[in-house]
Amino acid sequence: MEKIDFSPYSIIKDGLKKLKDKESKVVTERFGLGTKKKTLAAIGGDLDLSRERIRQIEKDALKKLSLYLVSSHNEKTKKLLNILESESGILHKKSAEKMLLKDSANENDTNALNLIMSIMSEVEEIERDDHIHDSWILATIPRKEVASILKEWADYLNKNNTPAKIDVLLEAHPHHLKHKISFLSALPKVSKKIIQNYQGDLGLSSWPEFNPKNxxxxxxxxxxxxxxxxxxxxxxxxxxxxxxxxxxxxxxxxxxxxxxxxxxxxxxxxxxxxxxxGYQSGTVRDIIRAVLKKASGAMTLADITKEVSKQRHVRKNTILINLQTNKEFKKLSTDKYILSDQQ
CATH class of the missing domain: 1.10.10.10 (Winged helix-like DNA-binding domain superfamily/Winged helix DNA-binding domain)
Structure with missing residues (x-):
């Protein structure tokens, strides 16, 4: 996907110029724009204002920034919205940063992007909990249902203790089908407890075959x-x-x-x-023995080599040396081989 061709930080910096000094300071420090992030209480201490007063200043400032984005950068915010829609309406915040920002982007751009997304009326924020990562979702999608769906899927996987394709999960939870399949298919990307592997199977993040730790x-x-x-x-x-x-x-x-x-x-x-x-443990000699034991009769070197090669990447000469130097293998007058105890 093509990354955005503008700097979120530059847009927000221009917007901050439209605000009052206190409003600009609160937004700058709350979102870490060119400075470290601060809590409401810390900013209130600097300005000798209550936590609630800082919260109100922040709320008013973000409202003004939202209007500024619509009036001055509508096309750019539409581009962000289009990208979210192309991702089925939900996107993990970290994924959004990787997908949207150029490699040259810094922390200011990351924080500014999150600020822009948070004040777009078409987008809502999902705060992380036990089942979901912090994410962005289209305002038209009931965000409370995301965690509910993921919890039901995780409970199903845990109960059955086996991976499942998404269609199996939907068959078990038909009420989820009121949502678009594309949206439901995107949910594992924001889940903390469910992982989709390279085969398209869904499993729990606690399962080592899905999320290996060692x-x-x-x-x-x-x-x-x-x-x-x-x-x-x-x-x-x-x-x-x-x-x-x-x-x-x-x-x-x-x-x-x-x-x-x-x-x-x-x-x-x-x-x-x-x-x-189907690969067997053991030495080349062990494999030759198993091949001859399984055979219905004596075998030629070529046939033995063919069967051993299914189990081991070894040269024909290595197989021949093993046949010639081990007493448990016997060569017949017909140039075929058998196990010595098969006579």
Whole structure:
């Protein structure tokens, strides 16, 4: 999405010039515009005014700024509104900042953007609670219902203890269908307790397969997402790219966890797969033994290599050496191999 082509801070700075000195000071310090944010009480102490009087000054000042935006910057505020509408009418504040502000934007622009959004009549603020992050929502959407919907979904997931697609949740809660599907589909992005993964499944943020906290679970997550074996260095890069919690992961730690956790199987030089994909633990010799044991009769080197290669990324020569140097494998006069105890 294209970022906004104006500075929210510049707009607000111009608007502050239209206010009385006390009004400008209160707004500037309440929203942290070029200075640290202050509480109503702190500002009241500076101006020798009561907390309630500062609240009234702030309210009057924001009303004036709102009129200023409509009269002088209507097209720019419309652009913000259009972006919110394109996001189905609800947007996590942090997501709004990332989506709308240029990389060169500073804290003043961030705080000014939040100020502008808060005084737009078409937009309302949702304050964070146990179920939802602080967000912006179109005034035409009943904001109280957002937390209610998310709570019902979280309770359903917790009770069933299994991931679900959004259509399953809606089938279980048909009364939610009075809202647009696009809006309902956007709700996991603002939820604290529900996460939508790369497969479109919804799960609880407390589930490690959706929100991994330790290195082992992060490895499991990226392998499942990749759906194919990966080199441990590639796994490390994938974890960093996911940016689960912003913590850096040391390759040596990843390697140690891959070795220690039975969910991960070494199938080649530094290449790991998930055991749930059908990969077996053990050495190349163990895999050859399992292949021959499963076979209905003797096998050629080519057939053995084909089957072993489904489990391990090894050269044909490595398989041949194992067949020739281990007494548990026997070569027949037909150039085929069997287990020695199968004679």
């Amino acid at each position: 290195v082992r679970d992060k490895i499991y997550y990226v392998l499942r997402k990749n759906q194919a074996p990966m080199h441990f260095a590639e796994i490390g890069r994938a974890i960093q790219n996911e940016n689960f919690d912003g913590k850096k992961v040391v390759l040596a730690t990843i390697h140690n966890e891959l070795i220690a956790d039975p969910r991960f199987i070494l199938i080649g030089r530094g290449i790991y797969a998930l055991s749930e994909w």
